[in-house]
Amino acid sequence: MTDTLPDAAxxxxxxxxxxxxxxxxxxxxxxxxxxxELLKFAPTSANASPARFVFVKxxxxxxxxxxxxxxxxxxxxMSAPVTVIVAHDEDFHEKLPFLFPHTDAKxxxxxxxxxxxxxxxxxxxLQGAYLIMAxxxxxLDTGPMSGFDNAKVDEAFFAGTxxxxxxxxxxxxxxxxxxxxxxxxxxFDEAARIV
Amino acid sequence: MTDTLPDAAxxxxxxxxxxxxxxxxxxxxxxxxxxxELLKFAPTSANASPARFVFVKxxxxxxxxxxxxxxxxxxxxMSAPVTVIVAHDEDFHEKLPFLFPHTDAKxxxxxxxxxxxxxxxxxxxLQGAYLIMAxxxxxLDTGPMSGFDNAKVDEAFFAGTxxxxxxxxxxxxxxxxxxxxxxxxxxFDEAARIV
Numbered sequence: 001m002t003d004t005l006p007d008a009a010x011x012x013x014x015x016x017x018x019x020x021x022x023x024x025x026x027x028x029x030x031x032x033x034x035x036x037e038l039l040k041f042a043p044t045s046a047n048a049s050p051a052r053f054v055f056v057k058x059x060x061x062x063x064x065x066x067x068x069x070x071x072x073x074x075x076x077x078m079s080a081p082v083t084v085i086v087a088h089d090e091d092f093h094e095k096l097p098f099l100f101p102h103t104d105a106k107x108x109x110x111x112x113x114x115x116x117x118x119x120x121x122x123x124x125x126l127q128g129a130y131l132i133m134a135x136x137x138x139x140l141d142t143g144p145m146s147g148f149d150n151a152k153v154d155e156a157f158f159a160g161t162x163x164x165x166x167x168x169x170x171x172x173x174x175x176x177x178x179x180x181x182x183x184x185x186x187x188f189d190e191a192a193r194i195v
Numbered sequence: 196m197t198d199t200l201p202d203a204a205x206x207x208x209x210x211x212x213x214x215x216x217x218x219x220x221x222x223x224x225x226x227x228x229x230x231x232e233l234l235k236f237a238p239t240s241a242n243a244s245p246a247r248f249v250f251v252k253x254x255x256x257x258x259x260x261x262x263x264x265x266x267x268x269x270x271x272x273m274s275a276p277v278t279v280i281v282a283h284d285e286d287f288h289e290k291l292p293f294l295f296p297h298t299d300a301k302x303x304x305x306x307x308x309x310x311x312x313x314x315x316x317x318x319x320x321l322q323g324a325y326l327i328m329a330x331x332x333x334x335l336d337t338g339p340m341s342g343f344d345n346a347k348v349d350e351a352f353f354a355g356t357x358x359x360x361x362x363x364x365x366x367x368x369x370x371x372x373x374x375x376x377x378x379x380x381x382x383f384d385e386a387a388r389i390v
Contacts, residue, residue: 003334005200005333013332017236019238038209041209045339045341049381052387054388057389099381129322130328133208133237134208137205137209139197182236184294186290194252195249195250195252195256
């Protein structure tokens with residue numbers, strides 16, 4: 001147990017951070033490596049780490065991605081310095097002898113691929129959230145999105161593999177003109193209880 | 196865009212934070228409210244905020260939860276000051292007129308409940324990850340777990356509702372004697388690429 005982070009950090013991570021709809025700036029490959037080197041430490045079941053990330057940065061990559069986007073997500077994604085495809089490997093268990101070396105965890109997940117869909121999706125999604133929080137911790141603004149054709153993205157980026165796309169995250173310097181006043185959140189008693 | 200958080204904060208959130216297998220300490224209801232008041236701000240699709248959290252703190256609540264736990268998760272959960280049931284409401288769309296007031300987002304999700312399973316699970320899982328990060332930001336140690344009988348937890352805590360359990364998170368002061376050396380993580384090139 002440690003101290004509470006200073007208010008400025010809680011603001012940057014949660015309270016004043018926003019989902020932007022327009023981005024500018026540049027993001028170096030070094031920053032993308034820093035981002036991964038933070039998020040990789042956050043927890044997954046049996047350390048399985050099923051998330052796979054494609055950092056789409058080039059014009060060619062953006063064009064391939066653009067063909068799968070819903071209309072409302074197109075312009076902001078094309079203009080963002082980087083768009084991350086958050087995906088997960090449904091054959092993540094193949095790496096467990098390396099990731100969880102002290103027992104035979106791979107055997108827990110052997111068998112038909114459909115039996116791994118739920119843990120791959122759950123833990124890959126956790127890692128997508130860690131990416132959002134790590135990006136904010138590094139001072140980047142984020143714009144996560146679900147509005148796209150997953151099958152088209154899978155065909156364009158993961159054909160012939162066991163990797164499935166989950167959601168997208170734009171990264172960059174958010175344009176304050178592209179956000180609205182923050183929408184309401186549920187009060188504690190509608191989302192939580194203490195028993 | 197803001198500055199990178201200081202190294203001490205990045206350590207607390209990612210680099211030195213660990214998943215503990217034994218906990219002590221006490222957590223006030225006020226701290227649980229602070230935790231929710233941070234995590235609630237992090238993003239979900241259409242601000243749908245489908246996660247529902249049960250903070251299990253009382254002996255009676257722990258006993259109800261204990262009956263659903265796998266053997267390896269029993270002792271650490273019984274001893275933790277608080278165990279959070281991270282769940283999600285598959286009828287989350289009913290709250291969209293409040294949460295996303297500028298358009299009729301509820302109509303996007305109307306129809307059979309099974310059509311809402313994926314967005315409820317994805318966004319509820321994101322919020323579970325935000326809870327882990329918010330707890331660390333508040334100086335709490337965490338112990339997320341998937342090893343339990345979801346149907347039993349649903350029956351014990353969510354009977355007759357559209358709420359489904361997802362995973363559990365122990366909270367408290369982690370006992371350093373209950374962790375092993377950190378397991379390896381995938382190198383960047385095995386989990387990510389830049390295109």
